[in-house]
Amino acid sequence: MNKTLVTGSDGFIGSHLTEELVRTGEKVKAFVYYNSFNTWGWLDTLPKEILNEIEIFTGDIRDPNGVREAMKGIDVVYHLAALIAIPFSYHSPDSYIDTNIKGTLNVLQAARDLNTKRVLVTSTSEVYGTAQYVPIDEKHPYQGQSPYSATKIGADRLAESFYRSFNLPLTIIRPFNTYGPRQSARAVIPTIISQLFAGETKIKLGSLTPIRDFNYVKDTVSGFITIASAENTIGDEINIATNREISIGQLAETLISQINPKAEIICDEQRIRPENSEVERLLGCNKKIKELTGWEPQFTFEQGIAETISWMKSNMDSYKTGIYNL
Numbered sequence: 001m002n003k004t005l006v007t008g009s010d011g012f013i014g015s016h017l018t019e020e021l022v023r024t025g026e027k028v029k030a031f032v033y034y035n036s037f038n039t040w041g042w043l044d045t046l047p048k049e050i051l052n053e054i055e056i057f058t059g060d061i062r063d064p065n066g067v068r069e070a071m072k073g074i075d076v077v078y079h080l081a082a083l084i085a086i087p088f089s090y091h092s093p094d095s096y097i098d099t100n101i102k103g104t105l106n107v108l109q110a111a112r113d114l115n116t117k118r119v120l121v122t123s124t125s126e127v128y129g130t131a132q133y134v135p136i137d138e139k140h141p142y143q144g145q146s147p148y149s150a151t152k153i154g155a156d157r158l159a160e161s162f163y164r165s166f167n168l169p170l171t172i173i174r175p176f177n178t179y180g181p182r183q184s185a186r187a188v189i190p191t192i193i194s195q196l197f198a199g200e201t202k203i204k205l206g207s208l209t210p211i212r213d214f215n216y217v218k219d220t221v222s223g224f225i226t227i228a229s230a231e232n233t234i235g236d237e238i239n240i241a242t243n244r245e246i247s248i249g250q251l252a253e254t255l256i257s258q259i260n261p262k263a264e265i266i267c268d269e270q271r272i273r274p275e276n277s278e279v280e281r282l283l284g285c286n287k288k289i290k291e292l293t294g295w296e297p298q299f300t301f302e303q304g305i306a307e308t309i310s311w312m313k314s315n316m317d318s319y320k321t322g323i324y325n326l
Contacts, residue, residue, distance in 0.1 A: 002117075003073055007031040007061055007107065008080030009054075010041025012183045013122075013175070017078060017221045019046055022053045024225070031070050031081065034058040042182045061103035068110040076118045076228060079107045082155075084124070085186045086146045086273065088326040093147035100151035101158065108162045111170075119170035120228050121159040123237065124152050125177065125213070125282050135285035138174070138237050145277050156237065163235050171227055172237035176284040180217030180304060181311035185325040189214075189305075192252050193312045196259040198321035203256065203263050206271030208249030211281040213241050216304030219297040226293045233292050241284020242297050258309065270324055 004021055008014040009030035021028045032040045040056060059066035061081040071077060083089070083099045104121060111119045128136050129143025144150030162168040179189045188205070195203050215223075223240035227233045246254075249265070256263045289295045299307075312319075 001025065001027055002075040003027045003029070004076045004078065005029045005031055005071060005074045006078045006080065008082060010043055011080065012042065013178055013217060013220060014080040015042035015046070015182055016180070016217050017080070017224055018043065018054060019050055020221050020225065022050050028053070029055040029057055029070065029074065031057050031059060031061070033081075034060055045182070061106065062098045064106040064109065067106040068113070071107070071110045071114055071116060074114070074116060076120070077107060077111060077116055078120045078122070078224060078228070079104065080122045082122065082152070084148065085326050086126070086148045089146055089148035089151075096147055096151040100148075101154045104155040104158055108159060108168065108170075112162060112166050112168055117169065118228060119168060120224060121155065121170055121172050123156050123172050123174040124149065125174060125239070125241070125284060126279060127153045127156060127174070128282065130279050131281040131283060134281065134283040135241070135243055136239070136283060137285040138239060138288055145279055160237070169234045171233045171235070173224055173227055174237060174239050175220045175223070176213040176215055176239065176241040176282055178215045178217050178220045180308050181315075183217070185319050185321075188248060188251065189255070189308060190312060190319065191325065192255045193259065193309060194316065194319040194321050196255065196263060197313060197316050200321070201260070201263045202266045203252065204268035204271065204324075205248065205252060205265055206268065206273065207278060208252065208265065209247060209280065210278060211245045211247045211283065213243070213245050213282055213284045214301060214304070215240055215242055215297070216299040216301075216307070219299055222298065223289060223295050226295045227289070230293045236288075236292070238289050238292065239284045239286055240289060241286045242301070243284060243286050244301065245281070245283040246301070254305070255309075268324070
């Protein structure tokens with residue numbers, strides 16, 4: 001049995017990954033962001049029988065001392081801790097450097113010093129920028145179209161350097177847009193659904209033309225675990241994608257038709273990103289993950305959306321619908 005650490009375990013994908021690792025029998029330590037309220041993010045919502053099996057470590061990914069302490073005795077590290085909101089990165093880029101780049105460096109350096117058996121570094125499809133060709137495979141050029149994506153490019157290349165320089169057994173995992181229960185309203189799907197369930201008839205959105213490849217969170221999590229269990233993925237970077245695309249406008253119309261067909265979309269100027277910063281198209285190639293691990297998405301887009309709507313309907317108290325969530 002591996003002793004596993006999940007950084008960012010209090011977040012959206014991290015909480016699902018932590019929960020699934022416990023269910024599969026892993027001995028899991030959850031690295032959560034320290035706060036004086038002693039809240040553990042989405043982990044606080046897990047069933048008690050799951051939460052009681054998790055060792056909680058409160059710390060700050062930006063602090064190398066706490067990271068090193070958390071990683072002592074750990075076999076496998078899933079590194080998900082990051083700042084991810086693109087609009088917030090426009091006015092607070094320093095925090096993204098400290099969290100995404102320096103935080104990743106802290107994990108890599110500790111893993112090297114402690115001889116950690118396996119490190120999984122979480123990337124993002126945003127590192128590719130607007131598609132120069134589709135589907136986007138792992139050889140696609142990188143383009144930092146936001147401070148956020150630039151820091152993730154930097155973190156990925158740091159990870160690559162530790163593999164090449166020090167033979168650190170790591171893999172860079174690059175999910176395309178993940179959605180599902182527990183996602184914050186800074187993302188487009190919960191933004192739309194939360195406005196609809198709040199009774200809004202004018203749904204505020206930014207640009208409707210961008211195209212995305214959406215992964216249901218349970219498929220993303222299974223991709224992480226499958227990649228981690230395969231020896232032939234070490235030293236590689238691997239997309240998790242569905243190879244299916246939908247525009248934000250089509251997505252919004254789909255959700256509106258299911259929840260409140262009388263609602264309409266209006267443009268909210270503050271949600272419009274700078275022209276050269278908006279990533280217009282992301283359609284991922286999943287050929288490599290299939291060939292290396294046999295992974296296949298188990299949920300259709302329709303199934304994932306249905307589960308997300310059902311969960312959000314019962315958890316609307318987790319959302320502030322009257323504001324623009326950065």
